[in-house]
Amino acid sequence: MDCAVTDRTILIVGTYDTKQDELGYLAQVIRQQGGGVKTMDVSVLGDPAQPTDYSKHDVAEAGGSSIAEAIAGEDENLAMQIMARGAAALAARLHAQGVFDGVVVLGGSMGTDLALDLCAALPLGVPKYIVSTVSFSPMIPPERLAADVQMILWAGGLYGLNSVCKASLSQAAGAVLGAARAVEKPARDRPLIGMTSFGKTVLRYMVALKPALEERGFEVAVFHATGMGGRAFEALAAEGAFAAVMDFAPQEVGNHLHGSAISAGPDRMTAAGKAGVPQIVSIGCYDLVDLVGWQPMPEPLQDRPAHAHNRLLTSVIMTAEERRAMARTLCERLAQAEGPVVFLLPVLGGNEWDRPGGPLSDPEALAAFVDEIRASCPDNVRLVELDAHINDPAFAEAALAVVDDWIAAGVLPRG
Structure with a gap:
């Protein structure tokens, strides 16, 4: 042999x-x-x-x-x-x-x-x-x-x-x-950026960001934020595997707050901060609670607008007050970060279904969330508001601008 x-x-x-x-x-x-x-x-x-x-x-x-x-x-x-x-x-x-x-x-x-x-x-x-x-x-x-x-x-x-x-x-x-x-173990020969997202039907920024970041010498790993993906993301962040993170899909935080089985655990969105890893964060699908699609809808959520993604997963929208609570939770977790944090806030929405006229659009609840982020954003976080939707090219351009600033300042290594 x-x-x-x-x-x-x-x-x-x-x-x-x-x-x-x-x-x-x-x-x-x-x-x-x-x-x-x-x-x-x-x-x-x-x-x-x-x-x-x-x-x-x-x-x-x-x-x-x-x-x-x-x-x-x-x-x-x-x-x-x-x-x-x-x-x-x-x-x-x-x-x-x-x-x-x-x-x-x-x-x-x-x-x-x-x-x-x-x-x-x-x-x-x-x-x-x-x-x-x-x-x-x-x-x-x-x-x-x-x-x-x-x-x-x-x-x-x-x-x-x-x-x-x-x-x-x-x-x-x-x-x-x-x-x-x-097994081909992670090479770690290029600085690695960890990114959270969902499929291209709901979030699209990774399509532009991944090749642009690779051109800058980074390796990019995109994690599907459906429970286990977020768990893997947090584990690698805790290990210090990432040069930076683009945590643009924090939905698992809301899932856990609402008791959904589709959870990455109670410590989601904390490992990178504890490790001092530079973070760019945003609001991808912040307004949705993912539920196991083949299980009965919990009674308190039965009258909500919902999107059946497939037979495994159904998403329902949060109310304005629930979104305010989500905003406060995100800010509380980011306040504990030991490294630099930039919060990109696209004020026109955080997923393809919440665009004006979309099936899950709720402009008043979105406005409540944006207001709460403004009020609760901690001093250690630089808040950047964008007059754009998260799936607009302007969002990806803003994220790349932060990366370029960090490279110039020596916060991130040159790939």
Whole structure:
């Protein structure tokens, strides 16, 4: 076999006291395909039949605790949190040392809870697979999912090996090894700008901005702000991956405020500010609350104008008072920013459907939002009002003007 495909090592994580056979089967398949294996035990009470590369004691110690402490608490939830904290810290350290190239974690609800923390601790581009009895379950909040995590349902695998669960396990083994061999990790050879948006039917600025920014030497990554996209955007901002962000679609903030399942979590629009990353922000789809399209419309929203984007997603508009609350929330979050912030405020609207005469147009509510932004904008934010709509060429031109000013001032590097 070509040596280029034999030097990928997979970290296998699970409770080796109760799932030795299943975890061993994963290792067997990976080795049969020419991959290497490292093993990590996250058990608490029992001991594996054979030693692992990283023991439960190693894991607990990495989390600043011990197995004795985990047992003494007499609470399986607290014990697993100790192991989750340790597994995440140990995996991050081992990956930084080049010990493994991808990870697969096996578990039920307890193991999945741990797996989410472990995968979130690893950088984008590290193949992360969770084989779980609760894969895709609504009990898993989107904010706990790593940006590029993959999940495979552990069908028929609650207790013991069988032909049904082997189908899931063997797929997971092949998937994580194949991903480790094929992945092209972020190059980071050009300064990266992170941008949030939606599809071109509703927001269009990225069509002009992406090539213009690339001409200036930047790489541009556009994130679909439908929950998981915003989660990935925030995770990369927290890592310091971006030279700057153009957070032009803050709708996930409003989704979370209104209890929508289409959420990037409570900390949306905060990571770049905490990291001191320069931000240009705006109001793309600020006025819409996205809802799961196949679920019943919540009663308080049933009489609102709505747009059924497809069978998965329906958007309803906010009232004037809700938009004022949205404006205050955006400004509160930007007030905490450690780096420069420019707020581009296109006063004629924030999505294609809210243009005058459009199906979701509400000029009075738009005016209320604009007034609240003016009143609430914090001193650390430079507010730039534009007599334009967000989809007009003038908006993209204004964003590029900020970038050029920042380059000239040394705030942004020259690409």
